[in-house]
Amino acid sequence: MKKWYYLIMMLVLALVLTACGGNSSNEEGSSSDNDSTMENEGSTEEGTTEEGTTEEGTKEEETAETAMVTLKDAEGNDVGTAEITEENKGVTINLQATDLPEGTHGFHIHETGKCEAPDFKSAGGHFNPADVSHGTETDDGPHAGDMENLEVSADGTVDKEIMNEKVTLVEGEDNSLLKEGGTAFVIHAGADDMESQPSGDAGDRIACGVIEK
Structure with a gap:
């Protein structure tokens, strides 16, 4: 009886550990996706700033003295x-x-x-x-x-x-x-x-x- 009891407990523990590991992987994946999205947004904003600077420089060059x-x-x-x-x-x-x-x-x-x-x-x-x-x-x-x-x-x-x-x-x-x-x-x-x-x-x-x- 004790043998079966220990086997059941080990099985439950294994299932719990497996479930926790899966959640951790999902959270890490979500975090990575969020980081990637933020980096892309940052790159877009930087690109816009650089483009704006270029346009401003062009306007200054075109301005008549x-x-x-x-x-x-x-x-x-x-x-x-x-x-x-x-x-x-x-x-x-x-x-x-x-x-x-x-x-x-x-x-x-x-x-x-x-x-x-x-x-x-x-x-x-x-x-x-x-x-x-x-x-x-x-x-x-x-x-x-x-x-x-x-x-x-x-x-x-x-x-x-x-x-x-x-x-x-x-x-x-x-x-x-x-x-x-x-x-x-x-x-x-x-x-x-x-x-x-x-x-x-x-x-x-x-x-x-x-x-x-």
């Missing part, structure tokens, strides 16, 4: 602003000015970033890195700094967008407006005839602004 210029008259009064935006080819200049004499006025980029009143001669001559003649009406012109005339209305204002394909805001280039020593915008008292040397016979300099970032 700009420069803002304030123009002053001979008395030191602010008379206008010009925003320069780097384009695929050249730059766009958005000029807004007030308190200017009515009529047609020469508008140029000059070679030195200094605007010392009252005559603004400190700005030097026209920006001319290619060393060519002045004006669109000459065979080997124009200067990189030559631009179309401004038409100032009777109320002394002008709002104009100008495209200049001969200059850039990219530093280090020969035709960069941000070269060492700088450059400047100058508005003249008269119209540029686009052919007289060396500056189009546009008269006195009545407003000037240094080009900088």
Whole structure:
């Protein structure tokens, strides 16, 4: 009788141990599956972050470089602003000015970033890195700094967008407006005839602004 009793007890113990071992294996398997799922989710999130960073970097590279210029008259009064935006080819200049004499006025980029009143001669001559003649009406012109005339209305204002394909805001280039020593915008008292040397016979300099970032 005792023999059978011990055999039954050993059988029950064996069954219990077997059941516990199976549960342990299932729990370990579930834990492993959970760990794998978390790792995959982590990888996905990291991948998304990296992709987002790449897209952000691309957007920053595509962002156009700009420069803002304030123009002053001979008395030191602010008379206008010009925003320069780097384009695929050249730059766009958005000029807004007030308190200017009515009529047609020469508008140029000059070679030195200094605007010392009252005559603004400190700005030097026209920006001319290619060393060519002045004006669109000459065979080997124009200067990189030559631009179309401004038409100032009777109320002394002008709002104009100008495209200049001969200059850039990219530093280090020969035709960069941000070269060492700088450059400047100058508005003249008269119209540029686009052919007289060396500056189009546009008269006195009545407003000037240094080009900088």
